[in-house]
Amino acid sequence: MTSRKDGPPDRRAKSKMSGNMSGMNQQLPVCVIGAGVSGLTSIKQLRDRGIDVVCFETGSDVGGIWRYDNDSGRSPAYASLHIDTSKERFAYADHPVPRKWPTYLHHTQVLEYLESYTDRFAVRDAIRFRHEVTAVLPEDGGWRVEVRDLDTDEVTSDLFRAVVVASGHHWDPNIPEQSGSFSGEIMHARSYRTPDRFIGKDVVVVGLGNTGADIACELSWHAASVTISTRSGAHILPRYILGRPLDRISTRASSRLPLVVQRLAYQALLRIARGSQEAYGVPTPDAPLLSQHPTVSQDLLGLVKDGQIVVKGDVSRFADNEVVFANGDSVSADVIIYATGYTITFPFFDESVFVVRDNRVDLYKMVVPVDTEGLYFVGLIQPVGAMPPLVEQQARWVAQLLDGALLPSSGEMRAEVVVDRYTRQKQYLERPRHTIQVDYWPYLDQMRALCDANDAQRSGE
Numbered sequence: 001m002t003s004r005k006d007g008p009p010d011r012r013a014k015s016k017m018s019g020n021m022s023g024m025n026q027q028l029p030v031c032v033i034g035a036g037v038s039g040l041t042s043i044k045q046l047r048d049r050g051i052d053v054v055c056f057e058t059g060s061d062v063g064g065i066w067r068y069d070n071d072s073g074r075s076p077a078y079a080s081l082h083i084d085t086s087k088e089r090f091a092y093a094d095h096p097v098p099r100k101w102p103t104y105l106h107h108t109q110v111l112e113y114l115e116s117y118t119d120r121f122a123v124r125d126a127i128r129f130r131h132e133v134t135a136v137l138p139e140d141g142g143w144r145v146e147v148r149d150l151d152t153d154e155v156t157s158d159l160f161r162a163v164v165v166a167s168g169h170h171w172d173p174n175i176p177e178q179s180g181s182f183s184g185e186i187m188h189a190r191s192y193r194t195p196d197r198f199i200g201k202d203v204v205v206v207g208l209g210n211t212g213a214d215i216a217c218e219l220s221w222h223a224a225s226v227t228i229s230t231r232s233g234a235h236i237l238p239r240y241i242l243g244r245p246l247d248r249i250s251t252r253a254s255s256r257l258p259l260v261v262q263r264l265a266y267q268a269l270l271r272i273a274r275g276s277q278e279a280y281g282v283p284t285p286d287a288p289l290l291s292q293h294p295t296v297s298q299d300l301l302g303l304v305k306d307g308q309i310v311v312k313g314d315v316s317r318f319a320d321n322e323v324v325f326a327n328g329d330s331v332s333a334d335v336i337i338y339a340t341g342y343t344i345t346f347p348f349f350d351e352s353v354f355v356v357r358d359n360r361v362d363l364y365k366m367v368v369p370v371d372t373e374g375l376y377f378v379g380l381i382q383p384v385g386a387m388p389p390l391v392e393q394q395a396r397w398v399a400q401l402l403d404g405a406l407l408p409s410s411g412e413m414r415a416e417v418v419v420d421r422y423t424r425q426k427q428y429l430e431r432p433r434h435t436i437q438v439d440y441w442p443y444l445d446q447m448r449a450l451c452d453a454n455d456a457q458r459s460g461e
Helices: 037-048 108-121 210-219 261-273 298-306 388-401 410-427 440-460
Strands: 031-035 053-057 126-128 131-139 143-151 155-160 162-165 185-188 202-206 225-229 309-314 315-319 322-326 330-332 335-338 375-376 381-386 438-440
Touching: 031 037, 031 155, 037 155, 037 388, 053 131, 108 440, 131 155, 131 298, 155 298, 202 210, 202 330, 210 298, 225 322, 261 309, 261 335, 309 315, 388 440, 438 440
Parallel strands: 031 053, 031 162, 053 126, 162 375, 185 335, 202 225, 202 335, 225 309, 381 438
Antiparallel strands: 131 143, 143 155, 315 322, 322 330
């Protein structure tokens, strides 16, 4: 199997995904990379279809980014981290969150939930912990996966029928370049854990996403001063609206309304629930609601109103210990924390296999590279909503494909990739984080319908 630009346009429509494999390769296991939210359900879904799986996980246990201080070195979790989606929406379909748990789970509870999923569905024995995937290359109709044992430093390789990349995209920090030099400390939010070492310091947090808001709110009780720098602003949404969790306001029915109607409805609710952002001292972005990923925070607006946090515009330059903003204002700072997201990176891929350009990925249904057979991505999405139900359906679909379900022709898939990209660009601002953005209900329904149709077709055969 090789990566190619122009394969026969109808080959996939006429054959199973592994149709070009030898009988021997059909018996090979499937490789899953990562044992977090996406990897665990991938193992489970594949095994449900009787497919042999080997999962490689860099850390010493399951959980991925939700294992605080994961020895993989890739967890961005901080001590106070809570999820921003309600427990009901967060859960996998076949493994509910305990009723007694709070609406918004602490990261320790998320990890406990994932561990209970691991044990309930007995997927742990498929995972090789402390093994880092260093190379993934097509070979003889399958995939050669090179792995390094992090305890012994031994490098081995094995041949697999297919590869499912479920390692996520929250581990390669993005720190923008700035003009000038800064005499204080510069760090990325990925390295933030607790507020202790920031006591009495002047801190600038660059970025007004969920992480930036969380860190700024926490530091406002410990640091001497906290300033948030934001390039384009953000729509700040409370965790609760009229006593209901924010994501329980959105329904399958409301998601089918025209975008302009959805915006008007949410704006009306926000006016009732919290009034105007400007009244608190947080400018409303020029971009309309639902055109960028919202920031969910119950505390930010009040802390800005009380003067514990100051909101400024984009950083223009540094001057010794000064941070100068685009409007000419400046503040003194001891520490700058960049909460500016992550770069989508897969260091184990050669460019001949899979390329990410400007944080963009060309994937059919956000899962399948059109011209590379036997390679799949689970969890390479940025949803407005919870991840587990979405990646569960992605993994279910991948398992179906590896069990005989068919894809459209390459030409049809390419056309849909283009349409999806255009639709995304039409709704969302041109930002790196929006290149893999999906809306919860439409994407969940699309993937579920696709899987249900495959199951119905199989049962009717």
